[in-house]
Amino acid sequence: MKMIAALVAILVLAGGSQADDIVEIGRQIAEFNCSECHAVGTDDESRHPEAPPFRHLSQRYPLDALEEAFAEGIYVGHPDMPTFEATPDQLAALLAYLATIQMTP
Numbered sequence: 001m002k003m004i005a006a007l008v009a010i011l012v013l014a015g016g017s018q019a020d021d022i023v024e025i026g027r028q029i030a031e032f033n034c035s036e037c038h039a040v041g042t043d044d045e046s047r048h049p050e051a052p053p054f055r056h057l058s059q060r061y062p063l064d065a066l067e068e069a070f071a072e073g074i075y076v077g078h079p080d081m082p083t084f085e086a087t088p089d090q091l092a093a094l095l096a097y098l099a100t101i102q103m104t105p
């Protein structure tokens with residue numbers, strides 16, 4: 001994916017160990033923006049009763065679909081959930097993190 005490739009390139013230039021850094025950045029984005037309602041870890045509970053834990057998102061649809069969904073802002077229809085605005089790099093990091101915590105049923 002072009003987007004992730006670009007982010008990896010940036011992190012490599014910055015002297016990081018790319019894969020871990022992306023995931024860590026994504027974890028921080030999730031913690032900062034989403035943990036108010038969603039469980040963002042591997043064994044925590046969602047604070048908002050209707051918000052699905054992030055580790056179960058891939059049971060509802062493929063994570064790939066999320067990238068498009070965020071880009072298009074389809075969550076406007078969910079009254080409790082604010083629109084999430086992120087740069088493509090932040091989005092790529094968030095998705096990379098989400099991919100690491102998915103549980104298969």
Ligand code: HEC
Nearest residue numbers: 033034036037038048050051052057060078080081082084
């Ligand atoms: C203020 C509370 C709140 C915050 C903050 C929040 N969400 Fe949600 N989110 C919800 C609720 C409630 C739902 C369930 C909505 C529904 O199913 O109608 C939801 C649903 C979702 C879904 C599933 C949508 C679906 O159709 O299955 C995704 C993906 C999601 N949120 C991602 C995120 C991400 C990523 C962030 C942080 C950038 C975030 N949310 C922040 C409340 C929140």
